[in-house]
Amino acid sequence: MNDDKQVGSTSLIDSSTTNAVLLNFLSSPKPPGIGPLESCLVALLMLRKAEDHPVFDSQQTLAQMFGVSQRTIVRAQQELERIGWLSRPQRRGRTNSLSLNHENIPAEEPLRVKVTPQAGRLVIAYQTILQRMGRKRFPKHWLSQQKLSAQRMIDRCGGDGGLAVRILGHALGSPLHKKKSMKSLYDVLSRWHKITKTYYEQVELEQAQKTEVAA
Numbered sequence: 497m498n499d500d501k502q503v504g505s506t507s508l509i510d511s512s513t514t515n516a517v518l519l520n521f522l523s524s525p526k527p528p529g530i531g532p533l534e535s536c537l538v539a540l541l542m543l544r545k546a547e548d549h550p551v552f553d554s555q556q557t558l559a560q561m562f563g564v565s566q567r568t569i570v571r572a573q574q575e576l577e578r579i580g581w582l583s584r585p586q587r588r589g590r591t592n593s594l595s596l597n598h599e600n601i602p603a604e605e606p607l608r609v610k611v612t613p614q615a616g617r618l619v620i621a622y623q624t625i626l627q628r629m630g631r632k633r634f635p636k637h638w639l640s641q642q643k644l645s646a647q648r649m650i651d652r653c654g655g656d657g658g659l660a661v662r663i664l665g666h667a668l669g670s671p672l673h674k675k676k677s678m679k680s681l682y683d684v685l686s687r688w689h690k691i692t693k694t695y696y697e698q699v700e701l702e703q704a705q706k707t708e709v710a711a
Contacts, residue, residue: 514545517603518542518543521535521539522535522539529575530576533562533564538601542604546596547604549595549641549645549680549682549683550585550593550594550595550635551593551595552591553591553594554591555570580597581597582594583596583637585636595641597637597640611644611646614650614657615647616643618646618650619639619643619646620639625665626668638680641682642681645684649681663692664684666694666695667684670694673694
């Protein structure tokens with residue numbers, strides 16, 4: 497069996513980390529203009545893990561959820577955008593995506609300290625590959641969002657950044673995984689089991705071919 501297959505099963509954003517972030521946020525002082533509704537919106541997005549992937553709840557859906565008017569939700573989102581905690585990239589003709597900017601939220605330190613320089617290098621490599629493959633547009637804060645998913649990938653590879661790069665390269669080069677893998681590292685993680693399955697099948701096939709040639 498190839499040594500690459502000895503991967504870890506840890507996850508960066510586990511329940512204990514999420515709880516620590518939420519408790520830290522709820523108990524911390526808030527900037528002027530951040531009231532109960534804004535705090536509840538941030539807490540909801542933290543639970544939905546919007547630090548590493550977009551959430552697509554419409555303003556109408558959020559208004560019904562919190563029992564307020566849609567205009568009130570708009571104002572709350574605008575305030576969170578103003579202080580740099582929330583991003584709402586425009587999607588033509590569709591509901592805007594909602595993403596938390598974890599680098600700007602002081603209470604999210606438990607997440608930031610777990611992101612290693614290795615994850616940052618993986619993100620840069622990922623963006624470079626996507627640009628070479630023809631992708632030209634990246635949403636605002638896209639790079640910083642990818643870091644959390646990059647760290648989760650490295651964690652699942654037992655801390656082996658080289659293995660994470662090889663698996664990512666396999667995903668982007670495979671007709672089975674390419675389309676979704678070009679969207680974001682969160683999307684890569686969403687089909688991680690399928691990607692690693694075909695990756696190790698390919699590794700074993702290549703090893704078998706090398707053995708035949710050597711014989």
